[in-house]
Amino acid sequence: MALGNQQPFRRKRKPSIALAGAGYIAVVHALAADSAGAKVTAVASAGGKSARHLAGELDAKKVSPEALPSGADFLIVATPPAQHAELAVQGLRAGASVLVEKPLATTLAEADRIVSAAATAAAVAAAAVAAGQSAKPGGVLRCAENLLHSPVWAQAVTLRAGLGPLTHLSLRTLQPPPDWGHFAEPLSAGGVLFDLGPHALALALGLADEPVLAVSASLSSTRQDGADDSASVVLRFESGLRASIEISWVSEITVWEAQASSDSGVLRIELIPEVLLEHNGEQVAIPLRHPHADPTLEQFGYVDQLLDLISQDPNRPGQTAEQARSILEIICAAYQSAGQEGNEVQLPFDGDRSLTPMQIWKG
Secondary structure: OOOOOOOOOOOOOOOEEEEEOOOHHHHHHHHHHHHOOOEEEEEEOOOOHHHHHHHHHHOOEEOOHHHOOOOOOEEEEOOOHHHHHHHHHHHHHOOOEEEEEOOOOOOHHHHHHHHHHHHHHHHHHHHHHHOOOOOOOOOOEEEEOHHHHOHHHHHHHHHHOOOOOEEEEEEEEEOOOOOOHHHHOOOOOOOHHHHOHHHHHHHHHHHHOOOEEEEEEEEEOOOOOOOOOEEEEEEEEOOOOEEEEEEEOOOOOOEEEEEEEEOOEEEEEEEEOOOEEEEOOEEOOOOOOOOOOOHHHHHOOHHHHHHHHHHOOOOOOOEEHHHHHHHHHHHHHHHHHHHOOOOOEEOOOOOOOOOOHHHHHHO
């Protein structure tokens, strides 16, 4: 068949991703990127050796952290939290969209800086669109709360709408202590509530679907650095609902689960040891959406987290910088409560925004 003067076929360019960090979670994002049809083009880490190894595995270039996003469309910040603010702002200013691992930052002052930079980048991108300029994706920042993109959460949100006002809400996120990466070193910003807590808090806020007015908490530590490895938190919501949350690094088994109930029904979510959703005692099917992706990556939302970011659609799921900052405010209030023998602390948090949660707790 003659093609005449038709233009030659051109393969659509894959979205490009730069990775800040080369540890365990960076590898997870790299695997998810492949399933999401994206290409990791650059990797950077503070030490450099791990970045060189991961870059070689991904056929990407190893760059310095200062060079990020190195021309990529998207920057994933998967470093220890102390570097989140600097790298996130750097990526936004360079015109990339940014995905920042949780927790958003080590202090609320750093979180404020990220929120401000995200607002500025979004305004610049909107102005370019209004002026009719054609530009690559950019100006979007999301916090990497992967569970909000998971298939089980999508099903749970639909069922939650039929429950009406909740009368009970409880969550447990229990697991053995992490022994990789920066967790094996002394922790100064915070422990289990700071690091693992954002997952449980994000789900609690989504299930309650109403404002949090106050928080109380107790923390304990068996670590040499004094960082908390066990936390009990109570959130008081506007309706009077109280959500209880247990978070631990001292459990011999791993259990991630949530239960919400009202006068009209019960919803139970289990993520570990297996993914399970029950509505009024009946198991609910959770269809996977990407048959060629690693099932674990998809079940925990890592694939759709990237697809939702790449889409640049503000209506797609995703934790905004403002929402991630609200999570950190709750965490800071919980640490303050623990330092005050569990007394309730009102929200929004009005303490010193330059202090880390550990500093707020220890005084």
